[in-house]
Amino acid sequence: MSLLSVENLDARHGLLQAVRGVSFSIAEGEILALVGANGAGKTTLLRAIAGAHPASAGRVLFDGNDVTTLRANRRVHLGVTLVPEGRRLFAGMTVEENLSVAGAHGRSGPWNLARVLEAFPMLQPCLKRRSGDLSGGQQQATAIGRALMTNPRVLLLDEVSLGLSPVAVNQVYESLQAVISGGATIVLVEQDLSRALRIATRVACMLEGRIVLEGKASEMSRDRVTEAYFGLRRGDGGGSVA
Amino acid sequence: MNWADQILQGVLLGAYYALIACGLSFLFGVMRIINLAHGSIAVLAAYLVLSATERWGISPFVALLLVLPVMAAAGWLLQRTVFERSLRSGPLTPILSTFGLAVVIDNLLFQKFGADSQSLAPNIGDFAFNSWTIFGGVRIGQLSLLTLVVAVALLGGLQLFLTHTPLGRSIRATAEDADTAELVGIDARKVYAAATAIALVTVAIAGAFLAMRATVSPYTGSSQLLFAFEAVVIGGAGSLWGTLIGGIVLGVAQNIGSQINPQGFLIGGHLVFLAVLGARLLIVSRA
Numbered sequence: 001m002s003l004l005s006v007e008n009l010d011a012r013h014g015l016l017q018a019v020r021g022v023s024f025s026i027a028e029g030e031i032l033a034l035v036g037a038n039g040a041g042k043t044t045l046l047r048a049i050a051g052a053h054p055a056s057a058g059r060v061l062f063d064g065n066d067v068t069t070l071r072a073n074r075r076v077h078l079g080v081t082l083v084p085e086g087r088r089l090f091a092g093m094t095v096e097e098n099l100s101v102a103g104a105h106g107r108s109g110p111w112n113l114a115r116v117l118e119a120f121p122m123l124q125p126c127l128k129r130r131s132g133d134l135s136g137g138q139q140q141a142t143a144i145g146r147a148l149m150t151n152p153r154v155l156l157l158d159e160v161s162l163g164l165s166p167v168a169v170n171q172v173y174e175s176l177q178a179v180i181s182g183g184a185t186i187v188l189v190e191q192d193l194s195r196a197l198r199i200a201t202r203v204a205c206m207l208e209g210r211i212v213l214e215g216k217a218s219e220m221s222r223d224r225v226t227e228a229y230f231g232l233r234r235g236d237g238g239g240s241v242a
Numbered sequence: 243m244n245w246a247d248q249i250l251q252g253v254l255l256g257a258y259y260a261l262i263a264c265g266l267s268f269l270f271g272v273m274r275i276i277n278l279a280h281g282s283i284a285v286l287a288a289y290l291v292l293s294a295t296e297r298w299g300i301s302p303f304v305a306l307l308l309v310l311p312v313m314a315a316a317g318w319l320l321q322r323t324v325f326e327r328s329l330r331s332g333p334l335t336p337i338l339s340t341f342g343l344a345v346v347i348d349n350l351l352f353q354k355f356g357a358d359s360q361s362l363a364p365n366i367g368d369f370a371f372n373s374w375t376i377f378g379g380v381r382i383g384q385l386s387l388l389t390l391v392v393a394v395a396l397l398g399g400l401q402l403f404l405t406h407t408p409l410g411r412s413i414r415a416t417a418e419d420a421d422t423a424e425l426v427g428i429d430a431r432k433v434y435a436a437a438t439a440i441a442l443v444t445v446a447i448a449g450a451f452l453a454m455r456a457t458v459s460p461y462t463g464s465s466q467l468l469f470a471f472e473a474v475v476i477g478g479a480g481s482l483w484g485t486l487i488g489g490i491v492l493g494v495a496q497n498i499g500s501q502i503n504p505q506g507f508l509i510g511g512h513l514v515f516l517a518v519l520g521a522r523l524l525i526v527s528r529a
Contacts, residue, residue, distance in 0.1 A: 052425060076427035088422040090415045101411045105427030150427050 001064075003028045003185055004049070004080070004154050009058035011041075011048040018044040020209035021058070026154070026202075031186045033200035033217065035193060037229060041209040042189045043085050046156045049187070050082035051075045062154070079107055079153030085162065085189075087143040091132030095123055095142050098131050099149050106150025116145040120175045137168025141175060148179065155179075157188045161195070173199070193225055207231050247380045248497045254383065256473075256493025257390035258455065260486040262448035262466055263473035264396060265441035271480030272417040272437040275325060275336045279343040281467030283442060286347050287313055287449030288362075288458045289355060295365050302362045306450040310443050317442030321435040344463060351460035359457035366454055389451050393489070396444060397482045404482075413437050417480075472515040475522075491518075 002025035011019035018041045026032050034042045047053035049060055051072035060068045067075055072082075090098050099113055117124050120141040126134055131142050140160060147155060160176070161169040173195065180186065180199065190196040196217075197203060203220050205213040205228040213220075213228035226232075266280045277283075287309060294305035324343060328336040363370040366385070373381040404410035412433050416423040420430040452458060452466065469492065477488020492511045499510015 050425060052421060071429075072421075072424040073427050073429050076425065081427075082425050084422065084425060088419060088425075090418045090422070092418055093411070093414060097411055097414075101408075101415050101428070102426035104408045105412070146426060 002026060002061075003063060004187070005059075005061040006045075006049065007059045007061065009045070009048060009060065010056045011044045011053055012056045013044070017056075018209055019048060022206075022209070022211055023058075024204055024211060024214065026185060026187060028153075028185050029183050030202060031180060031184075031188060031200045033196035033203045034187060034189045034206060035191075035196050035203060035225060035229060036206035040206040042206050043158055045206070046082060046158050046187065046189055047084075050080060050156055052082060052084070073105070076106060076150050076152075079151070080156065081106070081147045081150045081152035081154075082156040083143050083147045083158060083160070085158040087139045089131040089139055089142055089146070091130065093131060094128050095131050095134070095138075096127045098142055098146050102146045103149040106152075109151030111148045111151045113149070116148055119148070119178045120145050122171060122175070135168065136164045137171050140164060140168070140172050144172070144176065144179075152184075154185045154187065157186060157190075159189055159191065161190065161192055169195075193222055193229070197222060197225070205229055245501065246378075248501050249494055250380055250382065251386075252494030252497035253490050254386035254390055254493070255497065256490030257386070257393040257486075258448070258451060258489070259469050259473040259492050260477075260489030261389060261393040261396065261451060262445070263470040263477070263485045263489055264393070264400070264448070264482070265444040266467075266470045267474045267477070267480060267482065267485040268400065268444065269438065269441040270474065271482075272413055273325065273329070273434055274333075275329070275340070276471075277441075278337060278340040278467065279347060279463075280340075280445060280470055281465065282344040282347040282351075282463030283313075284445045284449035284452060284466050285458050285460065285463040286351060287442075287446035288453035289351055289360075290446075291450045292360055292362060292453060292458075295362065302365050302450060302454060306447065309446050309450070313442040313446040314439040317439035318435045320442070321438035322431075325438060326431060326434065344467075348460050348463055355460060357459060359459045360453070361457040362450070362453040363455070370454060385451075385455055389455070392447065392451070393486060396447065397486050400440070400444075401482050409433075409436060469511075472511060476515060476518045 005025040007023050009019055009022045010017060022045055024032070034045065036042050044053055048055045051070055055068055059066055062078055062080055067078065099116060103112065122138055123141055123145060126138055131139060134142065160172060164172065188196065188200060197220060200217045203215065203217045203225060204211045205225055207228065213225065262284055266277060269275055269277050290309045290312065291302055291305045294300065294308055295302045324339055325336060328339040370385055373383040375381050404414055412428050413436070416428060416430050416433040423430050473488040473492050474485060475488070476491050477484030477486065491514060495514035496507050496511040499506030
């Protein structure tokens with residue numbers, strides 16, 4: 001049974017329809033990578049799932065319940081948490097405060113401050129520093145740690161590597177691997193195709209607001225995804241075509 | 243020595259300005275709302291304390307303790323019925339709606355209590371006028387000193403509350419980024435309602451002290467709003483300790499102004515306010 005389902009979802013930015021009739025589902029423990037060019041609608045889709053952007057049509061089902069009209073904070077209480085693009089930390093608050101404020105409002109579960117610090121050891125020395133003063137990698141680790149403090153059942157990760165140095169990206173993904181090994185269910189938006197294919201169990205490629213290619217990551221070649229990414233070919237064999 | 247006395251009296255007067263500016267600054271810091279009904283709400287609280295004191299024959303301080311939860315509830319209601327709806331309609335609507343609210347409060351007070359000025363001073367006896375001589379003829383009023391102590395305690399307490407309590411941290415997170423706060427499970431609407439309740443509690447305390455140190459009438463609110471606004475701008479909007487400094491600078495400027503010219507009390511404060519505002523605008527335009 002799928003943990004999260006999206007059915008014919010539409011989302012708009014004013015007159016612009018950013019997400020058009022998107023449908024997919026994800027089972028517990030799966031990692032779905034959403035790839036696509038800038039403006040393909042990935043971030044809007046993720047934000048609509050998290051409740052940070054209103055859906056103009058369609059449904060979001062979580063654990064069998066329709067959550068389409070629930071506000072973002074209620075979805076967090078159910079177990080859907082987004083790590084937004086650009087981290088969006090509370091810059092005037094310390095790392096510890098960023099983590100504890102999320103812990104105080106999330107679900108109860110295995111993730112607490114000690115476990116987050118175990119998964120992201122780079123945060124240990126900067127717990128008392130203002131999050132706005134951290135490096136990009138430390139900020140991303142704080143953003144993911146903050147989301148984990150809510151004990152999500154589905155973690156939505158938007159552009160984890162955006163704006164980070166290659167070293168910082170590697171550090172963050174190394175820590176993320178520990179989260180993945182723990183059986184996390186993740187929807188990941190990632191520009192780095194090779195990394196997305198390595199980490200994900202399934203890949204969906206978006207183009208102009210639609211999913212144009214979807215399938216198991218193990219059956220998907222980089223070339224096929226690249227062609228769908230740029231709209232050169234609408235998929236064949238292996239993955240399904242939307 | 244007259245100057246030393248004037249500066250000290252300015253500091254003590256500034257403590258009252260800090261007290262009344264506290265709620266305005268707090269609300270602006272959290273919700274980016276300039277509450278133009280702030281002064282009128284302070285006067286409303288003063289009348290509630292006056293009514294409770296006279297009706298039940300109790301001390302104004304006890305009456306204030308009874309009024310505080312009422313004002314907290316009113317703050318919660320105000321957020322859910324006026325601020326929340328206004329905030330959805332753009333930045334101008336809260337200004338217009340709070341201006342309208344001020345007009346309504348002023349006129350309801352006029353209808354209920356008439357135009358006569360009233361004061362809590364008779365209800366606190368000599369405490370309203372007693373003072374200690376500290377050195378060289380410089381006197382410090384007992385009520386003024388209490389106002390200073392309450393202002394420092396209130397601003398310091400609020401600072402501690404924001405830093406060390408879960409609700410305080412939620413308020414700070416929501417003040418920084420309400421959308422992201424919702425993404426970590428915070429109910430921003432409830433946090434805003436709690437912040438408004440806290441702001442109105444501070445306004446009620448300021449209103450009670452206003453009525454103890456001076457007289458109030460239904461239309462006193464606009465002048466109190468002006469002083470609170472000036473203190474907030476001088477100290478830096480949203481900064482609690484800045485509000486204390488802003489209030490003291492305003493009080494000292496008014497007292498120095500009155501020393502230079504008997505008509506200079508208000509002018510002195512306004513000039514400092516305009517100078518600080520001009521400097522801030524200059525810095526912003528160069529940034």
